[in-house]
Amino acid sequence: MILDDLYQEIILDHYKNPRNRGKLEKPDIHEHLKNPFCGDEIDLDVRLNENKTAIEEIRFSGKGCSISQASASMLTEFLKDKPIEEARRLVELFKKMLRGETTPEEEEELGELQAFKGVSKFPVRIKCATLVWNILEQGLNEFSRQNRSSETESKKT
């Protein structure tokens, strides 16, 4: 096991020069999660397209280690413009890769995110990489739940 498996060049680059850091005005989804293991916290803002079917923009803020920060930065780029259902599938795929259960074809789909594959060899650090993905998943679920309930609300009226 070598450290470079964990700290790939691209990960350190995103850590030092994070993309899409900040907040969004009136986001459709705002989610906050803390990793109780290390105290890291991430806030995620997501804006959806007009008919609320795809992700238009993602911003993140918070404090954390290089793995969690780089993962957040790369997520914001990777999932931009992805339809919601597609984003959900990719979140699952990313987490599957960190469990070491993906096929090479599946990994291919994750593009640059394959840099995180090495994290699976460092069990205590897997949570750092998946933190932001879990936050997004939680936010998407919450959004669908609210939308479903507002749909039923509107059906009632």
Place this chain on the structure above:
Amino acid sequence: MQEQELDVEQIRRDFPILMRKIRGKRLAYLDNAATTQKPAKVIEAIAEYYRRYNANIHRGAYLLSEEATAAYEEAHAKVARFIGAEETASIIFTRNCTEAINLVAYSWGRTFLKPGDRIVLTQMEHHSNLVPWLQLAKEKGIEIAYWPIEKDGTLDLGRLDSLLGDKTRLVSVTHVSNVLGTINPVREIAERAHQAGAAILIDAAQSVPHFAVNVQELNCDFLAFSGHKMLGPTGIGVLYAKTKWLEKMPPFLSGGDMISDVTFEEARWNELPWKFEAGTPNIAGGIGLAAAIDYLSAIGMEAVWRHEQQLVEYTLARLKEMEDIRIFGPLSMRGGVISFELKGIHPHDLATFMDMEGVAIRAGHHCAQPLMSILGVPATARVSFYLYNNKEDVDQFIQALNKAKEYFKR
């Protein structure tokens, strides 16, 4: 008390785990505030119990049970002598320090506290001396007042009196901070608490393992610590309490072994300390803790303390040579715990890097999240020492720190 220096190389040979290579590197174990390694004598004492005289204690009318009972009871007596308690009746074995504090919160707190009463805690408490009181406060309508820490991570005694007032029933304070290394003046705190009519609980998890603590000198009402942080096994902890309290406190847990007489209608409690040890206890754990106390006593706590102080001094001097480093806590009069932050490297990344170099350090909030918020960091990196650490461990740590700086610079 022995005056001679301890022979660290001799001591290291007593700890089998220190021979282990970590990813091909020498192990520098510097996470002793979390848990300590075990000397062969402790491991053997536990194995010996299971091999030769394993039996349930009390009431067994046969030799094995007599031996097990004697060893388990003797363990209480050893703990009593080790911390200068007057009576063995004051020594209750629990699972750990956390359970010992919970015992006080549940049994003492729910008996003697009423709505409007106040508990004083410090801002540097470990979650184990914080959450049980938060629970109690919510349940009983009790107020919690926090004694703030000074910029250098110490407590100013001058601030205590105004916090005490006439409503304070308990001051619960850590003896040595597991994050800052601060050694708190618990004897003076106890004196002031008593003057105000309050009891005092000392969280001694980071003190009893590292220097001589005498409960009579401190005049504390309660004192709690864990066995595994002082060379003993996990799953055994200690609550010392003045018997004047224990006699009036109801049992924390109930069942077997803690009763003297049971009918279908009622039960009478066993004598102290057994009233507070319901069910079959951790017999092997008690025996292991006794072996750990024997080991420490043979070396002498004065020597253990001096050895750790030398390591702390040496480490602080080496750290101060480095750039981009922030050291938390006081720079003098501190225990063998050093928390720090290396600019630009998150503590978790640092800990992972260190592990590759065979250096075991801790990164995180150290179960003191409120304190982290005061320090203005989500986490710190921490090294903590014990009697088997040597200069080589510190050098290995410093070398790994420098390598980490290089690595993360790229």
